[in-house]
Amino acid sequence: MTAATLNPRLQEIVDDFAAVGDKDRLQLLLEFSEELPGLPERYAEHHGLLEPVPECQSPLFLAVELSEDGTVRLFFDAPREAPTTRGFAGILHAGLDGMPADEVLATPTEFTGQLGLQDLVSPLRLRGMAAMLGRIKRQIREKGAC
Amino acid sequence: MALPYDHAAKFQEYAHPEMIVSTEWVAEHLDDPGLVVAESDEDVLLYEIGHIPGAVKLDWHTELNDPATRDYVDGAGFARLMSEKGISRDTTLVLYGDRNNWWAAYALWVCSLFGHPDLRLMDGGRAKWIAENRPVSTETPERKRADYPVIERDDTRIRAFREEVLGHLGKPLIDVRSPGEYTGELLHMPDYPQEGAVRGGHIPGARNVPWARAAAEDATFRSRAELEAIYRDEAGLRPDDDVVVYCRIGERSSHTWFVLQHLLGYPHVRNYDGSWTEWGNTVRVPITRGDKP
Numbered sequence: 001m002t003a004a005t006l007n008p009r010l011q012e013i014v015d016d017f018a019a020v021g022d023k024d025r026l027q028l029l030l031e032f033s034e035e036l037p038g039l040p041e042r043y044a045e046h047h048g049l050l051e052p053v054p055e056c057q058s059p060l061f062l063a064v065e066l067s068e069d070g071t072v073r074l075f076f077d078a079p080r081e082a083p084t085t086r087g088f089a090g091i092l093h094a095g096l097d098g099m100p101a102d103e104v105l106a107t108p109t110e111f112t113g114q115l116g117l118q119d120l121v122s123p124l125r126l127r128g129m130a131a132m133l134g135r136i137k138r139q140i141r142e143k144g145a146c
Numbered sequence: 147m148a149l150p151y152d153h154a155a156k157f158q159e160y161a162h163p164e165m166i167v168s169t170e171w172v173a174e175h176l177d178d179p180g181l182v183v184a185e186s187d188e189d190v191l192l193y194e195i196g197h198i199p200g201a202v203k204l205d206w207h208t209e210l211n212d213p214a215t216r217d218y219v220d221g222a223g224f225a226r227l228m229s230e231k232g233i234s235r236d237t238t239l240v241l242y243g244d245r246n247n248w249w250a251a252y253a254l255w256v257c258s259l260f261g262h263p264d265l266r267l268m269d270g271g272r273a274k275w276i277a278e279n280r281p282v283s284t285e286t287p288e289r290k291r292a293d294y295p296v297i298e299r300d301d302t303r304i305r306a307f308r309e310e311v312l313g314h315l316g317k318p319l320i321d322v323r324s325p326g327e328y329t330g331e332l333l334h335m336p337d338y339p340q341e342g343a344v345r346g347g348h349i350p351g352a353r354n355v356p357w358a359r360a361a362a363e364d365a366t367f368r369s370r371a372e373l374e375a376i377y378r379d380e381a382g383l384r385p386d387d388d389v390v391v392y393c394r395i396g397e398r399s400s401h402t403w404f405v406l407q408h409l410l411g412y413p414h415v416r417n418y419d420g421s422w423t424e425w426g427n428t429v430r431v432p433i434t435r436g437d438k439p
Contacts, residue, residue, distance in 0.1 A: 033195075057188070058189065083189060083191035
């Protein structure tokens, strides 16, 4: 039911995770962690502009921008020594950055359960990812989209 | 074929200096035959982004637990796991990990249930190794399969079950959680909402000594004198006391178990791994709220 409302990019990520075994699934998460882009200067130099996500097990900060054309830009910051948290941020970045605001808002929080990571990482870590998504959506609403 | 001990002056003060090694010692002995270094982390990907060269990964979540029952692997499961990692019964096994060695201490405690003869913890854990800019590798070592014997788990010496804790009420109990969890204000550890309980508080009679008090800022253990000031002078533990430690799921209390049993030498220390997630959810067991034992 929820799968139907995922945008195609995020759906592809979910499918990639579903297609491989446990070991490769962790490898895939590691790749997302490595692909997470660094902060642009305007945030790197003004870290206070980022919102902390205390639900994550390791320090994570994020920023959300709404472009004039209604698309969403996402920025994340997490230390190198927090690869799982970085991996989750990387998935959200790959799946949602540059997407129209309404599509990001329509992303069901439960999608984190479709990645097949429940038996590999602790459930509270998956909640951290859901919390990131929740905060992204809240920021979009606050910025006045939809 | 045990490796030499780490003769660092700080460790000689401890009751069992043979149970602990420094990052220097590990760096020096990395290539010695008979040694296996294992990383045990809370973050399941940390090992993959770089570990001590040659170290194997020991995942508490997926490898040391039974996949279905809330329990650890049995003798056959443990033998299979150790053999796969290239660990034999006479291997010197050094454990280290993230978060002040919580999971490494937990893994060491589980290995102790199977009586592995030579277990050591690397003081300061992963954070210290990284902070010292020591080499890391992303290569998973290909270790030759070993032949670890099937040893039945002994749950009688250092592990306590709920019924035993009920029978222990009135004797020394150490609750190593944060003060907010101890008093009952918090139903879970800050930031760990999944591992909660329907009742907040502590086991009656338990004293609150948060685990972190045993650790210095750089994640190493405090000196023997500092530890005695905390556990003997403040918490009032006497040399022959039968002590039960607990936290929320048993990992933070493994850290304190290690301190009491191996650094201070208390002979009867048991870890109640059911901890608050079991006690705080169990029907009709007594609990105490507030900041008094």
